[in-house]
Structures are given as structure tokens and as C-alpha cells.
Amino acid sequence: MSEPTQTAPAQSLAAAVREAAERLAEAGIPSPRADAELLADHLLNVGLGRLRALMLGDTPAPAGYAELVAERVRRTPLQHITGVAHFRYLELAVGPGVFIPRPETESVVQLAIDHVKGMQAPRIVDLGTGSGAIAGSVAHEVPDAEVHAVEFSPFAHAWAAKNLAPLGVNLVLGDLRNALPELNGTVDVVISNPPYIPAAATPNEPEVALHDPPEALYGGGADGMELPTAAAASAARLLRPGGYFVMEHAEVQAGWIAAVLDRTGAWTSISTHLDLNGKERATSAVLADQATRNERMGQ
Numbered sequence: 001m002s003e004p005t006q007t008a009p010a011q012s013l014a015a016a017v018r019e020a021a022e023r024l025a026e027a028g029i030p031s032p033r034a035d036a037e038l039l040a041d042h043l044l045n046v047g048l049g050r051l052r053a054l055m056l057g058d059t060p061a062p063a064g065y066a067e068l069v070a071e072r073v074r075r076t077p078l079q080h081i082t083g084v085a086h087f088r089y090l091e092l093a094v095g096p097g098v099f100i101p102r103p104e105t106e107s108v109v110q111l112a113i114d115h116v117k118g119m120q121a122p123r124i125v126d127l128g129t130g131s132g133a134i135a136g137s138v139a140h141e142v143p144d145a146e147v148h149a150v151e152f153s154p155f156a157h158a159w160a161a162k163n164l165a166p167l168g169v170n171l172v173l174g175d176l177r178n179a180l181p182e183l184n185g186t187v188d189v190v191i192s193n194p195p196y197i198p199a200a201a202t203p204n205e206p207e208v209a210l211h212d213p214p215e216a217l218y219g220g221g222a223d224g225m226e227l228p229t230a231a232a233a234s235a236a237r238l239l240r241p242g243g244y245f246v247m248e249h250a251e252v253q254a255g256w257i258a259a260v261l262d263r264t265g266a267w268t269s270i271s272t273h274l275d276l277n278g279k280e281r282a283t284s285a286v287l288a289d290q291a292t293r294n295e296r297m298g299q
């Protein structure tokens with residue numbers, strides 16, 4: 001007579017998350033425990049606080065967890081697996097074809113939001129909106145703002161359309177160099193996180209190198225400065241005199257960007273801003289009035 005077959009008891013959630021964190025650490029993931037928990041919560045949808053409480057008991061691991069962990073071990077970005085990126089107060093839909101918004105950009109958005117405090121219905125433009133992280137945050141946090149967003153890639157534009165439609169942002173598919181000509185000289189704030197990586201500086205992390213679209217990364221030219229320079233020129237075109245421009249960039253570009261802005265004679269109050277790690281990762285400037293610009297240009 002054959003022995004009755006015994007099914008192995010389901011692995012507990014706590015053990016599965018612990019093992020997943022070990023596998024993710026071995027794969028070189030910088031935040032293995034957090035990713036292991038977020039993947040489990042993606043399936044259980046209980047929130048991290050409750051997830052941790054469940055791990056104290058004998059709750060079984062959810063079906064499909066091992067497959068998600070394996071995908072992350074292959075260095076698929078966490079946000080592509082879960083389909084969402086958290087940015088300030090927003091939960092943005094993201095996936096292949098769009099740049100995943102980064103935490104350092106949240107501080108750049110804060111500079112723009114601080115600047116418009118007390119303004120009535122400020123007009124704000126986001127150049128190179130990607131998922132719509134910047135434009136969407138501004139629209140959400142400054143409810144009376146009139147927000148416009150420009151994106152060149154049709155793939156990113158599709159994600160931005162999904163994220164920005166509920167927030168009332170005017171999204172255009174176009175080139176930041178010449179988009180929104182109807183707003184020339186009328187905008188209060190231009191904000192941008194343009195592509196800025198130098199051509200030869202291939203990112204090390206597979207999540208970035210293999211999954212962020214190249215058109216979102218490389219700024220053009222050996223120093224990556226073509227698109228940041230173009231964004232600054234467009235800001236000078238779009239802003240009213242006294243309007244505010246703020247742009248994210250690489251740490252090494254801080255001095256170059258200040259010099260580019262200074263050289264045009266169009267800007268005053270050129271300031272470099274530090275990110276949370278103390279790195280010079282953003283620059284702001286105020287568009288000078290026409291008389292000052294003429295004087296500087298010797299006219």
C-alpha cells in the first residue's frame with residue numbers, strides 16, 4: 001500500500017520575506033529588506049504597518065511572491081513590478097518607456113512651491129515632464145495654479161496623460177525647445193528636470209541603464225549640457241520679467257549652468273541649491289526685466 005502524500009506546509013510570510021531580502025541583497029539591490037516588504041505588500045495590499053504585524057504571526061506568504069522576487073533579482077525596477085512610483089503626495093502610474101521619478105526631484109519641486117506661496121493663480125510650466133511627477137505635484141499642492149507640462153517621447157507622454165488628467169494639467173506632446181509659444185513672456189515659474197547625463201557616463205545600476213529610457217537620461221553632448229541649456233533658453237522665452245526658473249542637474253554641472261545663465265545676461269539671483277545629501281543638484285534664477293537685459297547686452 002502506498003504512503004499518503006503530504007503537502008509541504010506553506011512558507012510563512014515572515015520566512016518568505018526574510019529569504020527574499022537575502023536573495024535581493026545577494027543580487028546587489030541597495031534596499032533589499034524594504035523591497036522584499038514592498039513586493040509582499042503589493043500582493044497583500046495591507047500597508048507596511050499591517051504587513052509587519054502579520055509577519056509576527058503564521059500568515060502564509062502570498063501566491064506569486066517568489067515570481068515577483070525573481071523579477072526583482074533580475075534587476076527589474078521595483079516600480080515597474082508594482083506599476084507605481086511614489087513622489088511627494090502622489091502615486092504615479094509608471095512602467096516601460098517612462099523615467100521613474102527620483103526622491104531628489106522632490107526637493108526641486110519644493111523650491112517652486114515655496115516660490116509661488118502667496119501668488120494668485122500662478123502659471124507654471126514643467127519642461128520634460130516624464131511621468132508628470134513635477135507638474136502633477138505642483139497642480140496637487142498649489143490647487144489654484146495653472147499648470148502646463150511638455151513631453152517629447154510619445155511613450156512617456158502616454159504615462160503622463162494617465163497621471164495628469166485627474167489633476168487638470170495641460171499636457172502637450174512637443175519639444176521643450178519650442179513648445180507652448182502661446183505662453184511666451186507670461187509664465188510665473190518654469191521648472192525642469194531635463195535629461196542631463198554626459199554621453200560617456202553610462203549609469204552603473206541595471207535598473208537605470210536597462211530600464212530608464214535613454215532619451216530621459218542623456219542631456220546631449222559630451223558634458224550632457226545641450227538639453228539643460230535648451231531648457232534655460234526656453235525658460236527665458238516663456239517667463240515674464242521677474243519669473244522664476246528652477247532646474248535639476250548633475251552635481252558637476254552646477255558651475256557650468258550658473259555660467260550659462262550668467263552669460264546670457266537675462267538672469268538675476270542665480271542660486272545653486274543642495275539636495276538632501278548636500279550635493280549641488282539644482283539651480284534657480286529670476287528673469288531680469290527688459291531694461292536690465294538691454295543694459296547688460298550694451299543696447
Ligand SMILES: C[S@@+](CC[C@H](N)C(=O)[O-])C[C@H]1O[C@@H](n2cnc3c(N)ncnc32)[C@H](O)[C@@H]1O
Pocket residue numbers: 099100101102105127128129130131132133134150151152153156174175176177192193194195196215216217227
Ligand atoms: C530626466 S527625465 C525627467 C522626467 C520627470 N520630469 C521627472 O522628474 O521624473 C527627462 C524627461 O524629458 C523628456 N525629454 C527629453 N528630451 C525632450 C525634449 N526635447 N522636449 C521635451 N521633453 C524631452 C524625456 O523623455 C524625459 O521624460
